Structure formats: C-alpha cells, structure tokens
Amino acid sequence: MTDSLTGFPPTTTRRIIVKVGSALLVAPDGSVHRGWIESLVAEIAARRAAGQQIVVVSSGAIALGARRLGLPKGGRATLEDAQAAAAVGQIALSQVWADLLATHNIAAAQMLVTLGDLEDRRRYLNASATLDRLIGLGVVPVVNENDSVATEEIRFGDNDRLAARIGQAARADAVVLLSDIDGLYTANPHSDPDATIVPVVEKIDAHVMGMADGNSASGMGSGGMISKLQAAQIATGAGAHLAIISGKVDAPLGAWQSSGRGTLFRAAKRRGGRKGWLAGRLTVKGLLVVDAGAANALKQGRSLLPAGITGTSGIYARGDVINISDADGVLIARGLAQYDSSDAERIIGKRSDEVAAVLGGSPRVAMVHRDYMVLL
Ligand code: GLU
Numbered sequence: 001m002t003d004s005l006t007g008f009p010p011t012t013t014r015r016i017i018v019k020v021g022s023a024l025l026v027a028p029d030g031s032v033h034r035g036w037i038e039s040l041v042a043e044i045a046a047r048r049a050a051g052q053q054i055v056v057v058s059s060g061a062i063a064l065g066a067r068r069l070g071l072p073k074g075g076r077a078t079l080e081d082a083q084a085a086a087a088v089g090q091i092a093l094s095q096v097w098a099d100l101l102a103t104h105n106i107a108a109a110q111m112l113v114t115l116g117d118l119e120d121r122r123r124y125l126n127a128s129a130t131l132d133r134l135i136g137l138g139v140v141p142v143v144n145e146n147d148s149v150a151t152e153e154i155r156f157g158d159n160d161r162l163a164a165r166i167g168q169a170a171r172a173d174a175v176v177l178l179s180d181i182d183g184l185y186t187a188n189p190h191s192d193p194d195a196t197i198v199p200v201v202e203k204i205d206a207h208v209m210g211m212a213d214g215n216s217a218s219g220m221g222s223g224g225m226i227s228k229l230q231a232a233q234i235a236t237g238a239g240a241h242l243a244i245i246s247g248k249v250d251a252p253l254g255a256w257q258s259s260g261r262g263t264l265f266r267a268a269k270r271r272g273g274r275k276g277w278l279a280g281r282l283t284v285k286g287l288l289v290v291d292a293g294a295a296n297a298l299k300q301g302r303s304l305l306p307a308g309i310t311g312t313s314g315i316y317a318r319g320d321v322i323n324i325s326d327a328d329g330v331l332i333a334r335g336l337a338q339y340d341s342s343d344a345e346r347i348i349g350k351r352s353d354e355v356a357a358v359l360g361g362s363p364r365v366a367m368v369h370r371d372y373m374v375l376l
Contacts, residue, residue, distance in 0.1 A: 030067025
C-alpha cells in the first residue's frame with residue numbers, strides 16, 4: 001500500500017510514530033515477546049539508517065505489571081491496581097526497549113505523558129520541543145501514558161489516541177498503529193463472516209464510524225476500533241496519515257509493505273500549529289450553540305460574533321477551549337473563548353453596540369476570533 005503522493009509508507013516518509021499494542025508485547029503468561037520486539041527494533045534501525053525518524057509509543061505497562069504482580073483482570077480491576085501495575089510494568093518495558101535499541105547503538109529515551117500535558121498549550125509545546133530535540137539527537141523516544149499518576153478523569157486510557165496526539169506534537173508525517181487486528185473492517189470480523197477490510201479511508205464520516213462496534217479490543221490493552229478511529233481523526237486532521245496494520249507477524253513494517261494489507265487513513269491538509277492543536281483537543285470547557293446564519297459565516301472563515309449565538313453552557317474563562325455547534329447539535333468548530341462564560345451569558349444574541357452597553361467600554365468584537373478557531 002503506497003501512497004503515490006507522499007511515498008508513504010516507504011522510507012521516504014520523514015517522521016513516523018509507531019504505536020505498539022499491549023497484546024503484541026506481552027504474552028498471556030506475563031513474559032515479554034522479546035523476539036518479536038527484536039524484529040521490530042531491527043526494522044526501526046534499518047529505517048533510521050535510511051533517513052527516517054521514528055518515535056515509538058509503547059503500551060504494555062499495565063499488562064506486564066499485572067502479570068508480575070498477579071493482579072486480576074489484567075490489572076484493570078481498579079484504578080489503584082492499574083496504577084500499581086503500570087509502575088511495575090513500565091520500568092521493565094523501558095528496559096526491554098532500551099536494551100534492544102542499544103544492540104543497534106541507538107539510545108532510547110523514555111517519555112511518560114498525561115492527557116493534561118498535551119491538552120494544555122504551554123505543556124504541549126514543551127513536550128513537542130522535547131520530542132524534537134530527542135529526535136535531533138538521534139535518540140528513539142519511547143512514549144507511554146503516565147498511567148501511575150493519571151487519574152480516571154484525565155486519562156487518555158488508550159494509546160491509540162495518545163499516539164495520534166504525539167504524532168501531532170512531533171509533527172509526524174504518519175502514525176502506524178501495530179495492532180492485533182489488521183485493519184478496519186466493514187463490520188466486526190469476529191461476528192460477521194461477510195466483513196471485509198477497508199484498504200483506504202479518505203474521510204472519516206458517520207458511515208466509517210459505524211463500522212466500528214467497540215468490541216474489537218483484544219482484552220489486554222484498552223483500545224478498540226473506536227479509539228483507533230478517533231486516533232485517525234486526530235492524526236489526519238493534523239496532516240498525518242494513519243495506518244492500522246497487523247503486528248502479529250515478525251518485522252511487521254516490512255510485512256505490511258510487501259502484503260499491502262491494512263487500512264490507510266489519508267491525511268487531510270496540514271493545519272497550522274495552534275489550529276492543529278485545537279482540532280486534536282480531547283477536553284473542552286464549554287459549548288456555544290449558534291444560529292444558521294452564524295454557522296454559515298463560520299464555514300466561510302469568519303469570526304463568531306455574540307449576535308449569532310443562541311446558547312452557552314459550561315463554565316469557562318477567557319482563553320479556554322470551547323466547542324461550537326449548530327442548533328441540531330452538530331459540532332462545527334472549536335476555538336478559544338474571548339469572554340468568560342459569565343460575560344458570555346449576558347451578551348449572547350446581542351449586536352456589538354448592545355454588547356458595549358452591557359459590558360461597558362469597547363469590548364472585544366468576537367466571542368471566538370477566527371484566528372483562534374478551527375472548523376471540524
Ligand atoms: N498505557 C497503557 C499501558 O501501557 C496501555 C493503554 C492501551 O491499552 O492502549 O499499559
């Protein structure tokens with residue numbers, strides 16, 4: 001499967017994220033699939049020698065730690081179990097990556113991030129700069145969620161979306177999800193014998209989302225097909241291709257290139273730094289509902305004025321990220337609020353001169369300025 005426009009996936013693609021699922025790394029008896037990792041690391045070394053830059057997003061900490069501690073339900077029975085399992089598993093996991101990369105004279109770097117680290121703009125830029133520096137130093141970053149401190153409400157919970165967000169932070173050209181399933185199927189292949197694999201997805205619409213039924217997780221990691229599609233939305237929206245391919249064979253990247261089997265989600269146009277970050281945000285503080293006129297204006301690239309807003313919900317401060325939807329609840333855009341929610345409640349539906357009268361002085365014209373807004 002080669003994208004003739006970008007040369008993806010061959011070695012001409014400059015920077016790729018390779019995400020490895022738990023079931024590929026950890027055997028049911030708790031041992032690490034060392035031989036398989038060796039085969040992948042050899043591929044990574046060869047691709048680097050050919051000029052490609054690689055970042056690994058490695059799952060498996062919880063699965064590995066749980067087996068070592070003898071915890072039930074793969075360490076996911078309680079949050080405390082998962083956090084303890086992750087702490088034990090992560091140190092072992094990093095050791096394996098570091099050892100195997102060292103056999104090719106490549107230094108490994110461990111980066112553990114939380115959802116908050118990538119949702120906060122300043123911390124996101126910081127993580128982005130660190131990734132850049134590590135890659136520039138010829139190191140292979142091995143990234144995972146910081147599961148031993150991230151709490152339920154502020155977790156990614158799956159490394160698919162984490163990989164997409166890291167892809168965005170690293171300005172990667174492609175994100176490859178190595179999985180125990182070899183791609184997106186038209187229906188769940190375990191229950192529907194007529195399901196067929198979808199080789200290329202140009203646009204992730206409701207029809208494509210409907211193909212995932214959420215039941216396709218292996219039971220070891222936590223990312224089913226839905227989280228993979230969400231990851232594809234984030235990555236393609238940020239201008240990176242995303243591929244779901246099988247990791248159930250040795251040297252999976254080469255196997256994919258020769259078989260072509262997998263699903264490629266083609267990148268949309270690359271968005272600028274701040275807009276790309278906004279589009280990939282997973283948490284927002286509030287919602288504005290707009291009328292049809294404002295919805296049209298937004299689609300033509302204009303700012304959102306208070307007059308076109310019919311409702312606001314959530315508690316947000318100036319500068320917080322909020323969603324914008326039409327009257328039917330369809331999400332149109334996401335942007336930074338120019339007013340606190342308490343002021344927004346007072347000015348929605350009002351013309352600019354009325355806004356000035358309500359708030360006094362000469363307030364900011366837009367509720368969400370187009371420079372700080374991205375259409376979804
Ligand atoms: N971060 C989790 C771990 O290392 C894996 C999340 C996932 O299954 O995608 O165990």
